[in-house]
Amino acid sequence: MTAVRTLRGPLLLTLTLLVAWQVLHQWAGDTALTAPLPTLEHLWEMIGQKRFLPHLSETGLAFLQALVIAWAGGVGIGVLLGGHRLTGEVAEPILVGLYSLPKITLYPVILLLFGLGMSAKVAFGALHGIIPVALFTMNAVRNVNRTYLRAGRAMRLSPAQTGWHVLIPATLPEIFTGLRIGFSLTLLGTMLGELFASQRGLGFLLMTAIDLNDVQTILAIAVLISLFAVAANSILLAIDKRLHRGAAA
Amino acid sequence: MSKAGWIRLVVLAAFFGAVEALCRTGVISPKLVIAPTAMVEAMVKLLGSGELNPDIRQTLSSVGIAMGLSVTGGFALGCVLYWLPPLRRTVDPFLAAYYSLPHFAFYPLLIVIFGLGALPLIVLATLFAMVAMIMATLSGLDRIPRVLIKTARMQRLSLPAEIWHIRLPAAAPHLFSGLKLAVTYSFIGVIAGEFILSTSGLGHQIAYAYDNFDNRTMYGLILLVLCIATAFNLLVFAYERRLARQRGQ
Amino acid sequence: MNAVARLSNVSRIYPPRAGHAAVHALGPLSFELKAGEFFGVVGPSGCGKSTLLDVLAGLSAPSEGTVEFEGKPVAGTVPDGVGVVFQEDASFPWLTVEDNVAFGLRRLGTDPAEIRRRVDFAVGFMGLNDFRRAYPSQLSGGMRQRVCIARTLVLQPRLILLDEPFGALDQQTRLLMGDELLRLWRETSATVVLITHALDEANLLSDRIGVMSARPGRFIDVVETGWPRDRDSRLAERPDFGAVTSRLWSLLRTESMLALGQGAQAAE
Ligand SMILES: Nc1ncnc2c1ncn2[C@@H]1O[C@H](COP(=O)(O)OP(=O)(O)O)[C@@H](O)[C@H]1O
Ligand SMILES: [Mg+2]
Numbered sequence: 209m210t211a212v213r214t215l216r217g218p219l220l221l222t223l224t225l226l227v228a229w230q231v232l233h234q235w236a237g238d239t240a241l242t243a244p245l246p247t248l249e250h251l252w253e254m255i256g257q258k259r260f261l262p263h264l265s266e267t268g269l270a271f272l273q274a275l276v277i278a279w280a281g282g283v284g285i286g287v288l289l290g291g292h293r294l295t296g297e298v299a300e301p302i303l304v305g306l307y308s309l310p311k312i313t314l315y316p317v318i319l320l321l322f323g324l325g326m327s328a329k330v331a332f333g334a335l336h337g338i339i340p341v342a343l344f345t346m347n348a349v350r351n352v353n354r355t356y357l358r359a360g361r362a363m364r365l366s367p368a369q370t371g372w373h374v375l376i377p378a379t380l381p382e383i384f385t386g387l388r389i390g391f392s393l394t395l396l397g398t399m400l401g402e403l404f405a406s407q408r409g410l411g412f413l414l415m416t417a418i419d420l421n422d423v424q425t426i427l428a429i430a431v432l433i434s435l436f437a438v439a440a441n442s443i444l445l446a447i448d449k450r451l452h453r454g455a456a457a
Numbered sequence: 458m459s460k461a462g463w464i465r466l467v468v469l470a471a472f473f474g475a476v477e478a479l480c481r482t483g484v485i486s487p488k489l490v491i492a493p494t495a496m497v498e499a500m501v502k503l504l505g506s507g508e509l510n511p512d513i514r515q516t517l518s519s520v521g522i523a524m525g526l527s528v529t530g531g532f533a534l535g536c537v538l539y540w541l542p543p544l545r546r547t548v549d550p551f552l553a554a555y556y557s558l559p560h561f562a563f564y565p566l567l568i569v570i571f572g573l574g575a576l577p578l579i580v581l582a583t584l585f586a587m588v589a590m591i592m593a594t595l596s597g598l599d600r601i602p603r604v605l606i607k608t609a610r611m612q613r614l615s616l617p618a619e620i621w622h623i624r625l626p627a628a629a630p631h632l633f634s635g636l637k638l639a640v641t642y643s644f645i646g647v648i649a650g651e652f653i654l655s656t657s658g659l660g661h662q663i664a665y666a667y668d669n670f671d672n673r674t675m676y677g678l679i680l681l682v683l684c685i686a687t688a689f690n691l692l693v694f695a696y697e698r699r700l701a702r703q704r705g706q
Numbered sequence: 707m708n709a710v711a712r713l714s715n716v717s718r719i720y721p722p723r724a725g726h727a728a729v730h731a732l733g734p735l736s737f738e739l740k741a742g743e744f745f746g747v748v749g750p751s752g753c754g755k756s757t758l759l760d761v762l763a764g765l766s767a768p769s770e771g772t773v774e775f776e777g778k779p780v781a782g783t784v785p786d787g788v789g790v791v792f793q794e795d796a797s798f799p800w801l802t803v804e805d806n807v808a809f810g811l812r813r814l815g816t817d818p819a820e821i822r823r824r825v826d827f828a829v830g831f832m833g834l835n836d837f838r839r840a841y842p843s844q845l846s847g848g849m850r851q852r853v854c855i856a857r858t859l860v861l862q863p864r865l866i867l868l869d870e871p872f873g874a875l876d877q878q879t880r881l882l883m884g885d886e887l888l889r890l891w892r893e894t895s896a897t898v899v900l901i902t903h904a905l906d907e908a909n910l911l912s913d914r915i916g917v918m919s920a921r922p923g924r925f926i927d928v929v930e931t932g933w934p935r936d937r938d939s940r941l942a943e944r945p946d947f948g949a950v951t952s953r954l955w956s957l958l959r960t961e962s963m964l965a966l967g968q969g970a971q972a973a974e
Binding site: 608613614626627700703704 | 798
């Protein structure tokens, strides 16, 4: 019963989008927008092809590396800045400034520094994701209620125990929100990185399709990435909400 | 200025000084990065020569229009979603995943619908930036303390008066964060679009300079874009700070 | 004496929310407020005092029963002439003290000179003269609450509802504020309902005190104090003062223990 209720929204949305897609297709014609069903068939066919796999794994690998760097680096930086007040105060405006830069402009610089290929994509993805993770972690660590720490000391906890039983549960919900946002932005950065100047990956396929005006392939890839993004996000959001419920109680 | 402020200034000066020195001594090849002062020089020269004025005008007006549309539209849609919780529950997963969707895959579609030129870029950037404003509006409205709404009812305010005198000022801090994000995302939308498929505009000129190994022009232009975006952000930030200081946050 | 407000068989049940069962917070409860009286309400925490105030003010409709103010039914909107000071801080952080206090009058389009006069009076009355241009963030919790009281007073309500307004004040300031409130009440001949958790305070300020049961809140008794109209905090020196407080406590003791148990259950 509850499963039906929680799934009703997303199902309704998917249905609405499919209908809108079909209607738009009728209106704009095949050259602009292929119909949903043939597109999905095409996607299925593409996934089955042997030459598709290297592209998929290239993108997946780039994204995974970028994500690891963004998450681990962001949490590391955040803990450092949150734990040491002055360093945090010095760095925060710089981070916020970097966060609100249109980083897309820096892409040519990344290409010059990292060369064409995997490392530029990873760098660009990580560049997008690392700052929000760092900012959220910093705030989480900074805002740990001092009373918890005093209570920990009153209970004679060792530093390790304090870390495990007090600091991690107290900071995890906020940090996780940062990780979730970092996930989305890393994906965005990696995809942007693949769109410009790359010779492999889904982004490359997408650009080739755009050049060839192969609408069906464009849409198929867009659907594939969107499905992944929405699915991953829903899971992360569900975990996020659960963690925050625990934090509020 | 605070102690942290001074340290930040020193750190930033040291950073740029070091880059400058490394570039001037040739440790960093000018094929990769040119000296910061050279970037400034290039930017000033570009501005002075006036040859890029049409591109500057085109990009800035596109960004400006996209920003205006996304802020007003995002605010309006945010309000609609706030008043219609079932609709909001339905689109929530979509909003949360929005920024990891591959927007640029929908470019060809936009071009077919809106033709070549600035219009598809404006539409793209607007769609890109609007969701940030929608989410900021929602979180602003969500966080209005209930007791303030009760106060409005106690003061017997009409609905428009309640919105104007209580809900808007109470939500203002979040609306400003949305505004800042909308600025950044409008820039990303327009510049990224110009990178891929435009034949004019600052994004195109940056890509063109990159392709022609013209690092001076490229860095000058990048600096210009970053300066404009930062200037706008600082403006919003200054106003935000004034509000926040009043409210003691 | 005629009734200013009348509650008949009023109860309030909060509908179930995600993960929470419905809460029967109040009633059924009936009573009349006499014109010009000072009515205190005491009861264990969570018994529905704030809910009662919401219903009385027309901020929320009762689930059952009817509410009347000055003979007219109150239906989901706050009637003209009712002023409320909430338990939570409701000062507007984006306005100065002065602008906070003048807020309601400006919305009504009152003449500026009149606004000035009333704001001057209310600000002075609440001891906020030195903070007219300060923002709420620069004030203590107790001072912010005074801003809210002043903001309500300038509207010159005929019925004033106060929900634990002195909760954030220290005992001495509480006593002084109580005296001021009594003076205001005498001068304006308004009807006052004061919710408080301090039994002494209820005793000192009220003509009648409604003692509420544990949730769902009902009046288990209404105690008449019989104090003279021009009283102040020195009343506490009277030999018969303590007897009323003791009576309130004997009425409340079991209910408070019950409420404590409810809290323990809710926490499980
Ligand atoms: N909006 C609400 N939704 C559900 N339950 C509520 C709500 N407001 C109050 N309650 C519950 O109703 C009961 C009475 O609350 P309240 O009137 O605030 O008590 P008091 O002011 O006497 O402390 C409490 O158990 C409280 O948890
Ligand atoms: Mg209460």
